[in-house]
Amino acid sequence: MENKTLGTANRKFRGRAPLLVSAGVIYRSGADSGEVLLGQRRRGDRHALKWEFPGGKVEAGESPQQALVRELSEEVQIVAKVGPELARYEHDYPSGSRVHLLFFAVTEFAGEPKGKVFEQILWVPLAQLPSVDFLEGDLDFVRRLARGDFRRQLSK
DSSP states (O other): OOOOOOOHHHHHHTTSOOEEEEEEEEEEOOSSSOEEEEEEOOTTSTTTTOEEOSEEEOOTTOOHHHHHHHHHHHHHOOEEEOOOEEEEEEEEOTTSOEEEEEEEEEOEEESOOOOSSSSEEEEEEGGGGGGSOBOGGGHHHHHHHHTTTTHHHHTO
């Protein structure tokens, strides 16, 4: 949800560039439409217990794809081959922070995912994604993913 009020928090962040974040849609084919790996944020973290696609902040000198490979290694301990960009969104959180989210397909990886920085990780069927308690910035993408908008890019 975009925050339209211009309170103190918004004035503080309004001129700041959005935080660039790469997220991995780690996909494996399944009996029906396949499933994706999700991580649940830890208790006590910002947006505690919300679900998200693993990934994170793009650091200076990194491409979004390089950042995603690094983040997936750190967060879920896999070595990922980053595929095509699926979508990008900009989202303003009520706190005043703004993120620019880049979602990438990850259909090839080495290693067994382990939730190193998450409360838990789960493989979730695409059709069940809309019932998961996601971060606000992910919601439109989740609806599109669940209805099959990215089926072609994920089946490669």
